[in-house]
Amino acid sequence: MRIEVLSKGLFSLIIDNGRVGRQRDGFCESGPMDSNAYDWANFLAFNLDGTPCIEAIGEMRLRVDEDCIIAVTGRNPSLDIDGNAKTTYQSQKVPAGATITFGSTSLGCKAYLAVGGNWQVPKAVGSACTVVREQLGGLDNKGSVLKEGDCIEVLANTRNQDSAKMRTLPQQHIDDYGFLESIRVIPGYQFSSFSTVAMRTFETSSYTVSSAIDRMGFRLTGEPVTADIENMRSEAIHLGAIQVPGDGQPIVMMRDRQTLGGYPKLGCVSPCDISRLAQAMPGEKVNFVFQHEEEARADWLLMTSRRRRLQGEIL
Known part of the structure; x- marks a missing residue:
């Protein structure tokens, strides 16, 4: 065909x-x-x-x-x-x-x-x-x-x-692609390098999805957050990693991201929420909330189990 x-x-x-x-x-x-x-x-x-x-x-x-x-x-x-x-x-x-x-x-x-x-x-x-x-x-x-x-x-x-x-x-x-619920974030390797004020700012602020988005990354605009790291070695970047460059504006790394990056990272978007964020349009506002890694793992296993069970019912 x-x-x-x-x-x-x-x-x-x-x-x-x-x-x-x-x-x-x-x-x-x-x-x-x-x-x-x-x-x-x-x-x-x-x-x-x-x-x-x-x-x-x-x-x-x-x-x-x-x-x-x-x-x-x-x-x-x-x-x-x-x-x-x-x-x-x-x-x-x-x-x-x-x-x-x-x-x-x-x-x-x-x-x-x-x-x-x-x-x-x-x-x-x-x-x-x-x-x-x-x-x-x-x-x-x-x-x-x-x-x-x-x-x-x-x-x-x-x-x-x-x-x-x-x-x-x-x-x-069918997935709800709205953003009334916050995007869950698992703390990353450089989490401790961000001050308590920076963490609080990130969780309580709304960030706007900018027009600078593509399959490589989603650039957000809003209240800046900074880390106390001036220089760091480049390291592997996972899907959903939230990099923070010098201007303090978060960038969520997406599917076509580069393999390595040298900016400090707040954490990583939960795999349960990355598809929802990937469908965000420029101008939409999103909020974030930190989640413990074990809770994120449990959510992922539950979501996967529910999908398989539902597929079995549809067959």
């Missing part, structure tokens, strides 16, 4: 679960910005975990030349097939020759399109994920974003397609 790109949207990439464990070799982790939405898209499209899909900002249009099953997820996602609006977070059958239009109704947010089957896309360093900055991955394996005229080959999974029970994620289980 060929998926032809008719309209590329604002910024659309082929992604998978990333280059896990390859930071030590100098490659960024990459992967989906919103891993929750990515995982659900593949599940609803009857794909295995880690199957490539499309992460799109802006409205994207594609045409398929064979029958297939798709799913669209993300923050406020939209989907129509041949001009007919369809439900997102649900398996959808698409006939051969149909045009798929999908995206997010919130400007700048990410939508995910999964197409059921085995994606025939090149892999580099164990992943099909596109990293523009490293010129790695993508259809040309040079880190190029998707463009009009590109064609993606997928070996569609046609087994029992006609009789397959379509999957739906109930509305009450």
